[in-house]
Amino acid sequence: MSAKMATRRNSTSRRGSTDMARITASVYTSHVPAVGAALDQGKTHEPYWQPLFAGYEYSKQWLKDNKPDVIFLVYNDHATAFSLDMIPTFALGTAANYAIADEGWGPRPVPPVVGHPELAAHIAQSVIQDDFDLTIVNRMEVDHGLTVPLSLMCGQPQAWPCPVIPFAVNVVQYPVPSGRRCFQLGQAIRRAVESYDGDLNVQIWGTGGMSHQLQGPRAGLINRDWDNAFLDKLIADPEALAAIPHIDYVREAGSEGIELVMWLIARGAMADVKGGPAPLVKHRFYHVPASNTAIGHLIMENPE
Ligand code: DHB
Numbered sequence: 001m002s003a004k005m006a007t008r009r010n011s012t013s014r015r016g017s018t019d020m021a022r023i024t025a026s027v028y029t030s031h032v033p034a035v036g037a038a039l040d041q042g043k044t045h046e047p048y049w050q051p052l053f054a055g056y057e058y059s060k061q062w063l064k065d066n067k068p069d070v071i072f073l074v075y076n077d078h079a080t081a082f083s084l085d086m087i088p089t090f091a092l093g094t095a096a097n098y099a100i101a102d103e104g105w106g107p108r109p110v111p112p113v114v115g116h117p118e119l120a121a122h123i124a125q126s127v128i129q130d131d132f133d134l135t136i137v138n139r140m141e142v143d144h145g146l147t148v149p150l151s152l153m154c155g156q157p158q159a160w161p162c163p164v165i166p167f168a169v170n171v172v173q174y175p176v177p178s179g180r181r182c183f184q185l186g187q188a189i190r191r192a193v194e195s196y197d198g199d200l201n202v203q204i205w206g207t208g209g210m211s212h213q214l215q216g217p218r219a220g221l222i223n224r225d226w227d228n229a230f231l232d233k234l235i236a237d238p239e240a241l242a243a244i245p246h247i248d249y250v251r252e253a254g255s256e257g258i259e260l261v262m263w264l265i266a267r268g269a270m271a272d273v274k275g276g277p278a279p280l281v282k283h284r285f286y287h288v289p290a291s292n293t294a295i296g297h298l299i300m301e302n303p304e
């Protein structure tokens with residue numbers, strides 16, 4: 001049996017019997033490293049952390065009930081796999097496995113990340129031919145930007161529930177991609193997934209944010225009003241949100257608030273952007289503080 005046949009036969013998709021991959025849902029979440037440390041060190045029930053983890057209880061059950069075959073996980077590397085030596089704007093992981101990075105305290109005690117080389121290679125082919133220049137990454141360690149969202153959504157399992165395709169976006173070193181470019185790229189990723197010959201239920205996750213500034217005189221900046229307006233617009237008018245220039249993110253959401261452009265990649269992959277039905281907002285959560293930042297989270301489903 002070919003690998004593709006095996007993938008089809010093993011597919012756990014509960015949606016759609018057509019022999020086509022589809023994006024069924026998108027998940028959006030912050031990836032604060034201290035959240036990973038709190039989980040790894042058994043502190044989730046401490047008063048500081050309990051309200052934050054409570055906001056993800058629904059999400060963990062939702063993911064169990066809506067287990068995808070593959071997660072396409074948009075995140076940013078924090079000078080871990082990449083550095084100022086090499087700065088890819090968009091880097092697509094095509095490997096079979098990704099080791100957990102040591103960010104200074106040893107690798108997080110989480111399962112290794114299993115990739116999906118076949119779908120990743122197809123997405124590379126489709127998206128690059130669709131005029132988005134990607135960097136192909138065949139070996140890469142993944143940092144908190146990728147592992148903390150998995151931990152928040154899955155807790156502490158022996159293995160992650162499915163293969164993950166890492167998609168790293170440069171939001172660390174200027175120039176970083178525009179919100180508009182990210183939103184258009186999400187649409188290209190949707191076209192790529194839908195042209196894959198295999199019955200796969202794919203979720204796309206956009207991670208990073210929300211308002212935070214980790215350095216300089218404004219360190220600790222949090223802007224609840226702006227964050228919540230961002231969540232409102234991400235749901236109802238992502239096209240207008242995608243037009244917001246970088247300077248607005250920096251001024252209103254702090255220097256690291258620019259991580260939020262990655263959410264527009266996931267949002268661009270939803271069905272309504274190209275005339276489909278509006279997404280169902282299954283969950284919305286916002287909490288301050290999480291370390292130096294505001295934490296935000298949304299789950300949207302494409303109606304069947
Ligand atoms: C912190 C680091 C991040 O990468 C982030 O997105 C949020 C917070 C931190 O060091 O607190």
Ligand code: FE
Pocket residue numbers: 031078145208209259
């Ligand atoms: Fe970050």
